[in-house]
Amino acid sequence: MAAVTQVKGQRRVGMTGDEAVAYAVKQADVDVIAAYPITPQTIIVERLAEYVNNGELNAAFIPVESEHSALSTCVGASLAGARVFTATASQGLALMYEILWIASSMRTTIVMALANRALSAPINIHCSHDDAYAARDTGWIQFFAENVQEAYDLTIQAFRVAEDKRVLLPTIINLDGFILSHSLEGLYVLSDDEVRKFLPPKEPVNPIDVEKPMTYGPLALYDYYYEFKRAQAEAMKTSYPVILEVFKEYEKVSGRKYAPVKAYGMEDAEVAMVILGSSAGTARYVARRMRERGEKVGVLSLTLYRPFPEKEIVKYLKNVKAAVIMDRSYSFGSPGAQLFMDIAAALYNEGERPLLINAIYGLGGRDLTPEQVEAAFRAAFEAAKTGVVKEREIWLGVR
Amino acid sequence: MSRLMSWRELEIGCVVPEPGNSVRYKTGSWRALRPVLDKSKCIKCLLCWVYCPEPAIVRREDDSVEIDYDYCKGCGICANECPVKAITMVAEAGGE
Numbered sequence: 320m321a322a323v324t325q326v327k328g329q330r331r332v333g334m335t336g337d338e339a340v341a342y343a344v345k346q347a348d349v350d351v352i353a354a355y356p357i358t359p360q361t362i363i364v365e366r367l368a369e370y371v372n373n374g375e376l377n378a379a380f381i382p383v384e385s386e387h388s389a390l391s392t393c394v395g396a397s398l399a400g401a402r403v404f405t406a407t408a409s410q411g412l413a414l415m416y417e418i419l420w421i422a423s424s425m426r427t428t429i430v431m432a433l434a435n436r437a438l439s440a441p442i443n444i445h446c447s448h449d450d451a452y453a454a455r456d457t458g459w460i461q462f463f464a465e466n467v468q469e470a471y472d473l474t475i476q477a478f479r480v481a482e483d484k485r486v487l488l489p490t491i492i493n494l495d496g497f498i499l500s501h502s503l504e505g506l507y508v509l510s511d512d513e514v515r516k517f518l519p520p521k522e523p524v525n526p527i528d529v530e531k532p533m534t535y536g537p538l539a540l541y542d543y544y545y546e547f548k549r550a551q552a553e554a555m556k557t558s559y560p561v562i563l564e565v566f567k568e569y570e571k572v573s574g575r576k577y578a579p580v581k582a583y584g585m586e587d588a589e590v591a592m593v594i595l596g597s598s599a600g601t602a603r604y605v606a607r608r609m610r611e612r613g614e615k616v617g618v619l620s621l622t623l624y625r626p627f628p629e630k631e632i633v634k635y636l637k638n639v640k641a642a643v644i645m646d647r648s649y650s651f652g653s654p655g656a657q658l659f660m661d662i663a664a665a666l667y668n669e670g671e672r673p674l675l676i677n678a679i680y681g682l683g684g685r686d687l688t689p690e691q692v693e694a695a696f697r698a699a700f701e702a703a704k705t706g707v708v709k710e711r712e713i714w715l716g717v718r
Numbered sequence: 719m720s721r722l723m724s725w726r727e728l729e730i731g732c733v734v735p736e737p738g739n740s741v742r743y744k745t746g747s748w749r750a751l752r753p754v755l756d757k758s759k760c761i762k763c764l765l766c767w768v769y770c771p772e773p774a775i776v777r778r779e780d781d782s783v784e785i786d787y788d789y790c791k792g793c794g795i796c797a798n799e800c801p802v803k804a805i806t807m808v809a810e811a812g813g814e
Contacts, residue, residue: 398731424731424732425731425732426730426731427731487730487731524730524731525729525730525731525733525735532737533733533734533735533736533737534733534734534737535731535732535733536732537732537734539732542722543722543723543728545725546723546724546725546728547725547728547732549725550725550726550728550730553725
């Protein structure tokens with residue numbers, strides 16, 4: 320867990336998740352920002368517009384007419400050699416969808432904050448993970464923040480990961496809409512100098528240069544498309560050890576330790592819960608109370624979602640009897656929601672593996688209560704005891 | 719055709735670093751209809767040279783033209799534009 324530790328010289332400030340991301344982006348000294356306002360990320364872009372207008376940040380702030388244009392602008396700027404940032408949510412990400420694939424295939428290093436929000440209809444502005452999941456196959460690295468401190472820290476680290484020459488992939492930082500984007504929390508921030516040292520200026524590979532013309536985004540049919548995809552797959556695989564390296568380097572600077580997976584109580588857990596985003600705290604709170612009563616439960620929460628930390632997950636889960644996988648989204652007609660399918664696939668080839676239950680929760684910003692978390696753990700205990708999963712899919716707190 | 723590269727040899731991000739390399743991609747094999755020029759009818763107006771999208775009409779010093787069958791895709795625009803019907807499109811019979 321990224322415990323907030325006081326490191327000499329670090330300032331403690333109060334910020335919302337959106338403000339913390341904007342502050343990190345300012346400290347990252349980005350060159351180009353292109354975004355279109357959408358709740359609940361709007362404050363990120365508003366703050367950045369202020370920073371540029373005040374002269375605190377020397378960047379091109381490019382207002383655009385849609386999210387499709389925002390991400391297209393970012394692609395061009397990134398290929399030209401700029402450090403680039405954008406932010407969006409929900410419908411905005413949906414409008415970016417075709418450019419998401421292009422941004423990753425052309426190996427841009429765009430960093431995007433995604434203030435997770437439910438997809439319409441009905442219209443809703445609160446948290447689901449629909450948008451993050453919709454981007455899961457598009458070739459972007461994805462982190463999930465659990466609190467405002469993590470949103471700040473992961474934003475800074477995202478630039479370092481994305482721009483690493485062994486990686487060169489665009490990167491998303493997910494922060495739960497409103498729950499994190501609009502909640503004021505205390506956090507420690509690095510000095511501008513420390514961030515500058517951690518994030519040296521971007522050294523672009525094959526930047527657009529009129530003196531050295533190249534073809535960007537060519538047509539490649541059955542002769543080369545396949546090979547380009549294979550190379551892109553390798554970049555995503557290669558990013559995993561680089562992410563571990565960046566976590567270590569960041570710990571040296573910040574004193575805060577990051578890992579792809581945060582484990583609580585897993586050393587002796589009989590049943591486990593796997594969860595993404597801000598609800599991990601609620602899950603651990605319930606797990607702690609249950610453990611005090613002698614019930615051996617554990618919680619895994621993912622800081623890294625893509626590339627999926629498969630080996631870590633297997634290491635923790637293969638010896639539990641049952642696990643409940645929490646999804647703040649739904650995949651209609653699929654054999655389980657998105658995180659459930661990932662975990663089921665990761666475990667399938669293991670000789671020893673737990674029974675799995677998929678719990679849907681919190682859609683459209685509905686609170687996840689401790690009672691619901693406990694009910695999910697109870698369902699897992701029941702499966703562990705009987706050796707049978709009675710209901711693979713449960714909807715927590717639905718009327 | 720040159721040797722096809724493996725995925726390990728490709729430039730990052732589908733970039734093609736060598737400008738102008740498309741001259742090596744000969745598109746003449748796409749052709750189903752072949753433009754045939756009757757030089758005795760040609761009035762050297764150069765409309766075919768202007769309109770050819772490739773360009774596969776080669777302009778000589780004296781403004782006479784020739785057709786470059788390595789790149790001509792057989793679209794027929796030249797034949798359509800020619801004011802004196804000096805170009806006729808004939809079916810390709812299994813190659814050039």
